[in-house]
Amino acid sequence: MPFAGKAPQIHESAFIAPGARIIGDVTIGPDASVWYNCVLRGDIHRIVVGARSNVQDGSVFHVEGPRPDTEGEPTIIGEDCVIGHMAVVHGCQLEDRAFVGMGAVAMDGARIAEGGMLGAGALLSPGKQIGPGEIWIGRPAKYYRTQDEAQIAKIKFQTDRYCQLAKRHLAQIHGTPED
Structure with missing residues (x-):
């Protein structure tokens, strides 16, 4: 849905599940997926979801708009x-291959570096930074440890699986054979 003269820009290969709401200044990259009952509301700043990233069921993305003391905070999701x-992702940035667990909350100005992980149910407070490959857990989230190669491979597996699953759902919705 357009808002204030800005309409979502959704790559033709992206999957947007029925029931998802994409509003305003939102860009969805190639092979990305936004699943059932998600809300991505780019009404007062922009949201970007990078290539092959997946936003799973019921997640909410919003932004922090400009204020007298700041230009606001977009929500930027890498590849x-x-x-x-x-998950709730509000006005923060995730670098490539970052992971936000089920029911986690990432708040304004927070950043998750490449390969960083915010554990399930965790709360990343405003302005906090998760370093490359680090795992943070808890409410409020605190450093737990650094991921090993096996965990990094699981994130890659999840990304690949969701790209394939999105194609299967799209085929089912359109009644076409799966490739």
């Missing part, structure tokens, strides 16, 4: 990111 079910 190959995994956003778990029912």
Whole structure:
């Protein structure tokens, strides 16, 4: 849905599930997926979801608009990111291959570096920074440890799986054979 003269820009290869709401200044990249009952509301700043990233069911993305003391905070999701079910991502940035667990909350000005992970149910407070490959857990989230190669491979597996699953759902919705 357009808002204030800005309409979502959705790559033709992206999957937007029925029931998802994409509003305003939102860009969805190639092979990205936004699943059932998600809301991405780019009404007072922009939202970007990078290539092959997936935003799983019931997640909410919003932004922080300009104020007298700041230009606001967009929500920027890099490539190959995994956003778990029912996550809230508000005015923060995720670099490539970042992971936000189910039910986690990432708040204004927070940043998750490449390969960083915010654990399920965790709360990343405003302005906090998760370093490359670090895992943070808890409410409020605190550093737990750095991921090993096996965990990094699982994130890649999840990204690949969701790209394939999106194609299967799209085929089912359109009644076409799966490739």
